[in-house]
Amino acid sequence: MKNVIKFLLVVLVSLPLGLQAQNTCADQMKMRKPVAPYRYNTASKSAMCQTGRKYEFVLPITKGMDYRIQFFASTVFNNNIDVKIIDMSTGEVVVNVPGKLSEGNEPVSPQQTALQEFMDIKKNKFIHPFFDFSPVSSTSLKIMLDVKEVEKPQEQVQEYSYSDYDYEQPRQQQQQQPAADEGFAVPVEKNKGCVTVYVIDRETEEDTF
Amino acid sequence: MKVKATPICAIVAASALMFQSCAGDSNNQNNQQQQQQTQTSQTNENNFYLIPSPEDLFAFTKDKNLQFVPGLVNPIENIDKYVDNRSKEINFGTYSADMAYSTAFGKYQESLKEFKIVRQLSDEIGIGNVFTQSLINRIDNVKEDRDSLKQISSDIYLDIQNFLDSKNRAKTMSLISTGGWLEFLYIIVNSVDKYEAENPTIQRIADQKIIFDNLMLRLEQQQSDPSIKSTIAELAPLKEAFAQLEVEKNNTTSSTNNSGAIKVGGGMKIKMTENNFNKIKETITSVRNNITINNVK
Numbered sequence: 001m002k003n004v005i006k007f008l009l010v011v012l013v014s015l016p017l018g019l020q021a022q023n024t025c026a027d028q029m030k031m032r033k034p035v036a037p038y039r040y041n042t043a044s045k046s047a048m049c050q051t052g053r054k055y056e057f058v059l060p061i062t063k064g065m066d067y068r069i070q071f072f073a074s075t076v077f078n079n080n081i082d083v084k085i086i087d088m089s090t091g092e093v094v095v096n097v098p099g100k101l102s103e104g105n106e107p108v109s110p111q112q113t114a115l116q117e118f119m120d121i122k123k124n125k126f127i128h129p130f131f132d133f134s135p136v137s138s139t140s141l142k143i144m145l146d147v148k149e150v151e152k153p154q155e156q157v158q159e160y161s162y163s164d165y166d167y168e169q170p171r172q173q174q175q176q177q178p179a180a181d182e183g184f185a186v187p188v189e190k191n192k193g194c195v196t197v198y199v200i201d202r203e204t205e206e207d208t209f
Numbered sequence: 210m211k212v213k214a215t216p217i218c219a220i221v222a223a224s225a226l227m228f229q230s231c232a233g234d235s236n237n238q239n240n241q242q243q244q245q246q247t248q249t250s251q252t253n254e255n256n257f258y259l260i261p262s263p264e265d266l267f268a269f270t271k272d273k274n275l276q277f278v279p280g281l282v283n284p285i286e287n288i289d290k291y292v293d294n295r296s297k298e299i300n301f302g303t304y305s306a307d308m309a310y311s312t313a314f315g316k317y318q319e320s321l322k323e324f325k326i327v328r329q330l331s332d333e334i335g336i337g338n339v340f341t342q343s344l345i346n347r348i349d350n351v352k353e354d355r356d357s358l359k360q361i362s363s364d365i366y367l368d369i370q371n372f373l374d375s376k377n378r379a380k381t382m383s384l385i386s387t388g389g390w391l392e393f394l395y396i397i398v399n400s401v402d403k404y405e406a407e408n409p410t411i412q413r414i415a416d417q418k419i420i421f422d423n424l425m426l427r428l429e430q431q432q433s434d435p436s437i438k439s440t441i442a443e444l445a446p447l448k449e450a451f452a453q454l455e456v457e458k459n460n461t462t463s464s465t466n467n468s469g470a471i472k473v474g475g476g477m478k479i480k481m482t483e484n485n486f487n488k489i490k491e492t493i494t495s496v497r498n499n500i501t502i503n504n505v506k
Contacts, residue, residue, distance in 0.1 A: 026374035029367065042262035042366055046374075057257045058426070060419045063412075064269055066470060087463055090476030094463045111469070132470035138416035139474035140423065201265075205468075 025194035028072070034200040038068060041199035049147050049195040051077065057143040057197050058088075065201045067133045069143070071114045073099070074193025081195065082146040083114035085131065089139040095131050099148075134204060143197055150191055258427035260386040260420065262366040263302075263309035264359060266393040270313045275410060277314040281396045282307040283501045285326055290503040294334065295436035298381050299500055301330045302388020305366065309389075310396055312358040317351075320358055324348060327365075334381065339368045380434050383427055387440055388500065390417075390424055395497040398490045404483040414489065415481035418451045443496060450492040455480045 028046040043059055061067050073081055077099070085095035100116035101107060110118040110127045117126040133141065283303045291297045304326045311320035331337045344365065351357045373382045394417055401410055425448060431437045461475030481489075 026371040030371065040363065040367070042265050042363065042370070043259035045257050045259055047257060053255060055255045055257070057259060058423055059259045060261065060423055061474070062269070062416060063474065087473040087476065089474045090462065092463055092476070094471050094473060132468070133473050134466060134470040135474035136472050137474040137478050138419055139477070140419055141473065197259075 025196070028194050028196050029198070032072075032198060037202040038200040039202065041067065041201045044197060044199045046194050046196040048192055049073075049077075049145070051147050051149050051191045053147055055145040055147065055195070057145075059141045059143060059197070059199065060138070061133060061135045061141060062138045063135050064204055065135070066204050067135075067199060067201045068130050069133065069141075070128060070130045070198045070200075071099075071145075072128075072194075072196040072198060073115055074195070076150070076191045076193040077147060077195070078150060079113075079115040080148040080150065081114060082148065084144040084146075086142040086144070087139060088142055089137065094133075094141075097129075145195060147195070253430055256426075256430070258423040258430070260390065260424055260427065262363070262370075262386075263306035263389040263393055264312070264363045264366060266306075266390065266420075267309050267313035269413065270310075275397075275400050277310075277316060278396075278400055279316075279319065281399055282310065282319070282323070283392065285322060287501055287503075288326055288329065291330070291333075292503075295384060295439070296500070296503045297330055297334050298384040298436075299388035299440065300503075301327065301334055302385040302390075303392040303497075303501055304330065305385065306389040306392035306396070309362055310393075312362045315358070317358065320362070321348070331369075336369055336372055336381075339365065339372050344368070380431050380437055383431055383437065384440065387424060387428065387444075390420060391493065391497050391500060394489075394493050398486075398493050401486075404486045406483075411481060411486065412479075414486070415454060415479040418454055418479050421447065421451050443499065446492045447489075447496055450485075450489045453488065454485055455482075 025046040025048050029044055032040075034040050045057060047055065049055055059069075069085070071081070071083060073079065079100035081099040083095060083097055083099065084093055086092065087094050095111075097112060097114050099114045101113060107113050107116055107118040107129070110129045111131060112118070113129050115129060117128055119125075120127050283300065287300070291300050304323050308320050308323035308327055311317075311323060328337070328340050331340060344361075347361055351361060369385070370382065373379070373385075394414070397410065398414055401408065401414070405411065425441070425444065428437050428441050428444075432441055457478045457480055459476055459478070463475070464472050466472060
């Protein structure tokens with residue numbers, strides 16, 4: 001009986017703590033400040049994601065505004081998130097990039113990857129990847145994220161921070177799941193962290209076309 | 210040892226509840242069905258339908274020929290009619306949109322009045338914590354210019370969004386977004402005196418079909434909740450009105466402009482005839498008035 005009570009007590013204490021840890025993504029958005037003439041677009045979203053899963057974000061965009069979309073992800077994902085963006089008016093895939101290039105390769109432009117930064121030698125600084133859109137008619141963009149499995153098991157819960165953003169990221173979360181085939185009980189690491197679809201916009205510059 | 214094992218089991222159990230994705234250790238049919246259901250539910254939960262805030266929706270009013278019409282906003286006296294949570298949450302959205310409307314036109318006094326109502330309702334729907342003393346001080350000291358007001362209005366929306374996210378209150382956010390978008394559409398449609406095919410505001414109204422579709426998809430994700438279900442039912446006439454708009458398809462592919470931006474949206478154009486416009490005007494007025502006077506059937 002004592003054990004049952006203890007069990008229930010620990011469940012009650014652990015559950016809210018766990019839920020709180022899950023919800024830290026909401027704070028990610030406030031840390032970013034757009035640089036004029038861009039302004040923050042409130043359709044931006046930061047969500048808790050898990051390795052091995054796919055996510056979709058449907059973003060309505062309006063003629064008369066130019067949009068810039070950037071992606072940020074907890075380091076637990078090791079930049080291993082493929083991104084596709086589809087123009088819903090045509091069904092055409094307009095962006096299809098990996099989160100990072102294979103080991104040892106560096107991007108040659110900020111549009112070559114979704115997360116791995118591009119080193120701008122002229123400016124001598126890293127540029128976080130971004131994708132600019134200019135709608136000729138209002139439409140929606142379907143943003144598809146494929147959060148890949150991590151290549152190798154990570155250390156249990158660790159602190160981390162972005163190199164170029166001076167704030168603390170939420171703790172990564174890991175869980176172990178049994179492999180699909182019960183015959184080979186190889187544990188698969190499931191990692192959770194925040195992925196942010198960060199949208200900024202500005203009024204369209206008519207003479208850009 | 211038993212004593213130590215119990216808390217560990219409990220933590221594991223709590224984690225299982227928290228992540229909602231622990232696989233069982235048996236392979237029976239029930240378990241498979243359960244897994245399939247979980248997968249469907251996960252797929253659903255993994256889709257995010259993004260809705261712009263009223264600040265973003267009203268952003269285009271600045272340089273256009275629209276006039277501010279004070280009588281279009283939800284009367285402050287209506288607040289006494291909101292006795293249930295659903296009407297409070299949805300009308301929190303309508304007053305937020307009114308505040309964004311006043312702000313977009315630089316109407317300082319009007320937006321302050323609406324801010325007070327928004328704040329009052331925020332306490333009643335359990336999001337009063339967003340209105341911190343520092344935010345209130347910012348509002349008290351705000352300069353009477355559109356940009357300062359807009360910045361505060363936008364910050365409040367972001368804080369509310371974050372607060373509701375952190376409390377897992379997606380349903381509340383959906384109702385607020387619904388109220389905000391309905392009020393926006395009501396105001397814009399009723400700001401246009403007569404239909405003119407070439408009026409850019411007419412095209413803006415037609416384009417709201419895209420946001421409406423997103424809004425409906427988001428609500429449908431949460432339709433197991435009775436207040437969301439009744440909201441979907443209330444929006445049904447509007448769904449019908451938007452469904453009548455013709456979507457013209459074009460064989461255009463994307464291209465990139467000189468500054469590297471991808472040109473999108475060329476594949477379709479939503480068209481609105483005078484009849485469509487009148488139907489939408491009539492429908493949004495009826496739906497919005499039902500919501501603001503809390504006349505839910």
